[in-house]
Amino acid sequence: MAADGARFGGVPRVIVRAGALLSCASTVIFLITEALPGDAAVVRSGGRATAEQLDRLRAEAGLDRPLAERYVSWLAGTLSGDPGHSLLTGRPVAELIGQRMPVTLTLAAAALALAVPLMAILAWAAVGGPRPLRPVITGLVVGGAALPQVALAALLVALLSAAWKLVPPVSLLPAGEPPWSRPALLVLPVLTLALPAAAYGAALLRGAVADAVSRPFVRDAGLRGVSAAAVALRYVFPVVAPAAVRLLAVVAGGLVAGTTVVETLFGLAGLGELLVSSVGGRDLPVVQAVTLLAAAVVAAGLITADAVALAVDPRGGAAR
Amino acid sequence: MFSPLSRRIAVAVTAAATLVGCSSGGGTDPGAASPAASSGSADTVRYAAPGSPSNAASDPHGLLPGESDLVRMALTYDVLTLPGPGGETLPRLATSWEPDETLTRWKITIRGGVKFSDGRAVKAADALFSLRRMGEKAAENFGRMEMFDLAASKVLDDTAFELVTRKPYAEVGKALEGATFVVPEGSTDFTGPVPGSGPFRPAGGDAQAAKFERNDGWWGPKPPSRYIEVRAIPDPQTRGEALLSGQVDLAAAVPAALVKQHADDPAVKVVRRTGATLYPLVMRTDTKPFDDRRVREAVRLTLDREQLLQVAFLGFGEVGNDLLTPKDPASPTGLPQRTRDVERARKLMAEAGYAGGVDLTLHSTTAYPGMDSAATLIAQQLGEIGIRAKVELAPADTYFSTVWGKEPFYLGYLGGIPFLDVVRVALKPGSPTNETAWEDKAWNADLEKALAEPDEAERRTRLGELQTRLRDEGGYAVWALSDRLDLAGPGLTGLPEGIGFSAGFIDQVALGR
Numbered sequence: 001m002a003a004d005g006a007r008f009g010g011v012p013r014v015i016v017r018a019g020a021l022l023s024c025a026s027t028v029i030f031l032i033t034e035a036l037p038g039d040a041a042v043v044r045s046g047g048r049a050t051a052e053q054l055d056r057l058r059a060e061a062g063l064d065r066p067l068a069e070r071y072v073s074w075l076a077g078t079l080s081g082d083p084g085h086s087l088l089t090g091r092p093v094a095e096l097i098g099q100r101m102p103v104t105l106t107l108a109a110a111a112l113a114l115a116v117p118l119m120a121i122l123a124w125a126a127v128g129g130p131r132p133l134r135p136v137i138t139g140l141v142v143g144g145a146a147l148p149q150v151a152l153a154a155l156l157v158a159l160l161s162a163a164w165k166l167v168p169p170v171s172l173l174p175a176g177e178p179p180w181s182r183p184a185l186l187v188l189p190v191l192t193l194a195l196p197a198a199a200y201g202a203a204l205l206r207g208a209v210a211d212a213v214s215r216p217f218v219r220d221a222g223l224r225g226v227s228a229a230a231v232a233l234r235y236v237f238p239v240v241a242p243a244a245v246r247l248l249a250v251v252a253g254g255l256v257a258g259t260t261v262v263e264t265l266f267g268l269a270g271l272g273e274l275l276v277s278s279v280g281g282r283d284l285p286v287v288q289a290v291t292l293l294a295a296a297v298v299a300a301g302l303i304t305a306d307a308v309a310l311a312v313d314p315r316g317g318a319a320r
Numbered sequence: 321m322f323s324p325l326s327r328r329i330a331v332a333v334t335a336a337a338t339l340v341g342c343s344s345g346g347g348t349d350p351g352a353a354s355p356a357a358s359s360g361s362a363d364t365v366r367y368a369a370p371g372s373p374s375n376a377a378s379d380p381h382g383l384l385p386g387e388s389d390l391v392r393m394a395l396t397y398d399v400l401t402l403p404g405p406g407g408e409t410l411p412r413l414a415t416s417w418e419p420d421e422t423l424t425r426w427k428i429t430i431r432g433g434v435k436f437s438d439g440r441a442v443k444a445a446d447a448l449f450s451l452r453r454m455g456e457k458a459a460e461n462f463g464r465m466e467m468f469d470l471a472a473s474k475v476l477d478d479t480a481f482e483l484v485t486r487k488p489y490a491e492v493g494k495a496l497e498g499a500t501f502v503v504p505e506g507s508t509d510f511t512g513p514v515p516g517s518g519p520f521r522p523a524g525g526d527a528q529a530a531k532f533e534r535n536d537g538w539w540g541p542k543p544p545s546r547y548i549e550v551r552a553i554p555d556p557q558t559r560g561e562a563l564l565s566g567q568v569d570l571a572a573a574v575p576a577a578l579v580k581q582h583a584d585d586p587a588v589k590v591v592r593r594t595g596a597t598l599y600p601l602v603m604r605t606d607t608k609p610f611d612d613r614r615v616r617e618a619v620r621l622t623l624d625r626e627q628l629l630q631v632a633f634l635g636f637g638e639v640g641n642d643l644l645t646p647k648d649p650a651s652p653t654g655l656p657q658r659t660r661d662v663e664r665a666r667k668l669m670a671e672a673g674y675a676g677g678v679d680l681t682l683h684s685t686t687a688y689p690g691m692d693s694a695a696t697l698i699a700q701q702l703g704e705i706g707i708r709a710k711v712e713l714a715p716a717d718t719y720f721s722t723v724w725g726k727e728p729f730y731l732g733y734l735g736g737i738p739f740l741d742v743v744r745v746a747l748k749p750g751s752p753t754n755e756t757a758w759e760d761k762a763w764n765a766d767l768e769k770a771l772a773e774p775d776e777a778e779r780r781t782r783l784g785e786l787q788t789r790l791r792d793e794g795g796y797a798v799w800a801l802s803d804r805l806d807l808a809g810p811g812l813t814g815l816p817e818g819i820g821f822s823a824g825f826i827d828q829v830a831l832g833r
Contacts, residue, residue, distance in 0.1 A: 047725070054459070
C-alpha cells in the first residue's frame with residue numbers, strides 16, 4: 001500500500017485501496033470455499049450416491065472443471081453482475097440474495113442506529129464522565145466487547161422474553177410483510193447485534209477520545225468555560241472523526257458477520273442465515289456471493305473513512 | 321439439515337432461560353410473550369417444519385432435504401400412493417395397481433377428472449413422465465425408481481399406464497408411495513413450482529414462509545383450512561419456541577427436553593409418533609474385528625438399551641430389538657427382546673480371539689440430537705467386553721461425506737422408512753452405500769424370491785424371515801427407536817398419524833376451536 005501512496009494521491013488512492021482489498025478478498029474467499037471438504041454433489045444426493053452418479057452431478061454443475069477455469073468464470077460472472085445459480089436449487093444467486101437483503105439491511109441499520117450513539121456515549125463517558133464511574137464504564141465496555149453474541153443472546157432471551165415476557169424468544173416474520181412491520185420481533189436480534197458492537201467500538205474509540213481531550217486546545221476550551229457537550233462536538237469530534245469512521249467500517253463488517261449467528265438463532269431468513277446454510281450445503285456460488293458482498297460493505301466503509309480523513313486533513317491522513 | 325452451531329446456541333439459550341427460572345412457573349401462556357407476533361387466523365394453519373429456507377427444494381423429484389420440502393410438495397402435487405398409518409399402502413392419485421401373472425407388468429390406473437392448476441387434465445402420460453423424471457434423477461432420490469424399466473413402460477390410455485419391473489416385483493404399490501409427485505408432461509423448469517393437482521396451491525410467500533391456498537377442485541376430502549403456511553426452520557429448539565410464543569400453530573420434530581418441560585401444559589398438545597427415528601450402530605462385516613460374527617453378536621449383547629434410550633432420547637421412544645424397520649408391516653412379530661448378557665458377550669469375544677480386547681474408533685456426529693451422547697455411552701458400555709472405543713464426532717456437513725458408508729464403525733441414521741427402502745439404500749450387494757458390506761448371497765437370492773411371491777401373507781412371512789436373519793447375522797445393532805415429537809396448539813386436529821412420508825401429508829389439519 002505504501003507504493004500506492006507514493007504514486008497516487010487523494011481520491012484515486014482511496015479507490016485503488018478498495019479495489020485491492022476486494023480483489024484480495026475475492027481470491028481468498030474463492031480458495032477457502034473451494035477447500036471445504038465435501039461438495040454440493042454429495043449434499044444433493046443425500047450422501048447416498050455411487051461414485052459414477054456423483055461424477056455426473058459434478059459434471060452437470062460444472063464442478064469437474066479445473067480450479068483456475070472456475071475462478072476466472074466466477075470472477076467474470078461476478079464482475080458482470082451475474083453471480084451464477086445455486087448448485088442446490090438452480091435458482092439465480094442474485095434472486096436469493098435479493099430476497100434476503102431486506103431482513104439483513106433492516107437488522108443492520110437498526111443495530112447501527114443503536115450502536116453508534118451508544119458507542120459515542122460510552123467512549124465519552126469512559127474518558128470524560130464522572131471520575132468514579134470511569135473504571136466502571138471501562139469495565140463494562142471491555143467486558144461487553146469480549147462477550148460472545150451467543151451468550152448475550154441467551155441472557156437477553158432469558159430476561160426480556162422468558163422472565164419478563166416483553167418480546168417473543170424467536171422472530172418469525174409474517175409472510176409477505178416487510179421486516180420492519182413488527183418491531184417487537186426485531187428487539188432481541190437488534191440488541192444482540194448492537195450491544196457488543198457498541199462496546200467493541202467504544203473500547204477502541206476510548207483511546208482516540210482520551211488522546212483528543214488531552215490536546216492543549218481542548219483543555220484550553222474547557223478552561224475557558226465552554227460546556228462539555230460543546231467541547232465534545234466542536235473540538236473533540238473533528239479530531240476523532242477519521243478514526244471513528246474507520247472504526248465504524250469495521251463495526252459494520254462485524255455486524256454483517258454477527259447476522260450469521262443472530263439470524264440463525266432467532267429464526268430470521270436473512271443473508272446471515274443464507275450464508276450459514278449455504279456453507280452447510282456447500283452451495284459455493286451463494287457462499288461466495290454473500291461473503292463478497294460482506295467484504296464490499298467493509299470496503300465501502302473504509303472508502304468512506306478514507307474520504308472523511310481526506311476531507312478533515314487533505315495532506316494525507318488516509319495513508320496512515 | 322441444521323447446523324451444530326445453532327443447536328449449541330439453542331442449548332445455551334435453554335440453559336440461560338432455565339437459570340433465570342422461566343421453566344419453573346408452571347403453564348406457559350403461548351400468547352403472553354408475543355402480543356404483536358401472531359398473524360394467525362382461524363383460516364390459516366401455520367406449520368414450522370424442519371428444513372432450511374436457503375436450500376428449500378423446488379424440484380419434487382430430487383432430494384427433499386427437509387420435511388418442509390416434503391410438506392410443500394405434498395400440498396402442491398398429487399402422489400400415486402401413500403403409506404398409511406400402519407404402513408399399509410393407500411391409493412391416492414392411483415386408484416389401483418394390478419400385475420400380470422409374471423409380476424413384471426403392472427397396470428396402474430389413475431383417477432379420472434383430475435385437473436392441474438392450469439386447467440389441464442391429469443393423464444396417465446403425466447404420471448409416467450413424472451416417474452421417468454424420477455428415474456433420471458436417481459442420484460438425487462436414492463434410486464427410488466430402480467426396480468422399474470421405465471423405458472419399456474408405456475401409456476395405455478388417458479387414465480392407465482403399464483409399469484414394467486426389471487424383475488418380478490410384488491411390492492409396486494409400496495414402491496410408488498410418498499414421493500411420486502405427478503407434474504405435467506414436458507415440464508422442464510423446476511426452479512419454481514410447476515402446475516400441480518394437489519390439495520393446495522402455492523399462493524406466494526417468501527424465503528421464510530411459503531403460503532398455500534386450498535384447491536377447491538381437489539378430488540379428495542375437502543381440506544378444512546383455507547390456508548396453510550409452511551415455514552422451514554432448521555433448529556428444533558427454535559421451532560418449539562415459535563409454537564410456545566404463538567407464532568406458529570404446529571411445530572414438527574421438537575427437542576425431547578422441551579416436550580418434557582411442557583408435558584403438563586394445557587396450552588400445548590404433544591403429538592408423539594413411535595418408531596420414527598433410529599441411530600443404528602453400524603459394523604462393517606468385511607473389516608476386523610466385525611468380520612467375525614461373534615464380535616457383532618457380542619456388541620449386540622453388551623448394549624444397555626434402556627440406558628441408551630434414557631440418555632440419547634430422554635426416554636421418548638422404545639428399546640430396539642436390532643430390527644431396522646420394526647414398524648414395517650412385514651416386520652417379524654413374536655421375536656424375543658434381545659437382552660443384555662455381558663458374560664456371554666465376553667465369552668464370544670474370547671472365542672473370536674479378542675480376549676485381550678481391541679482398540680477402535682467409533683464415529684458419530686453432532687448433527688442429530690443425542691447421537692453424540694449415544695456414542696459416548698456406547699463406547700463406555702462396550703468397554704466392559706474389552707472394546708476400547710474412542711469416540712470421534714464429525715460436524716453435520718462432513719458426516720455424510722467422510723463417515724457415512726466409509727468408516728467401519730459408526731452411528732448411522734434412519735428416519736422411519738420401510739424395509740424395502742432400507743434394502744435399496746443400504747443393503748444392496750456391491751453398492752458403495754452398502755454400509756455394513758452385507759453381501760450374503762443366499763439372503764439376496766431369498767429376497768428376490770420373496771419379492772416374486774404373489775401371495776401377500778406368504779410374502780410378508782418371507783420378508784419377515786429375512787429381517788430376522790439380518791437382525792441376528794448382519795452388521796447393525798438397533799438399540800432404541802425414538803419417538804417423533806411435535807408440539808401443537810391445543811385444538812389442532814387432522815395431523816397425519818404415520819411416520820416417514822406419511823408425516824408430510826398435512827392437508828387435513830385444522831385449528832379447531
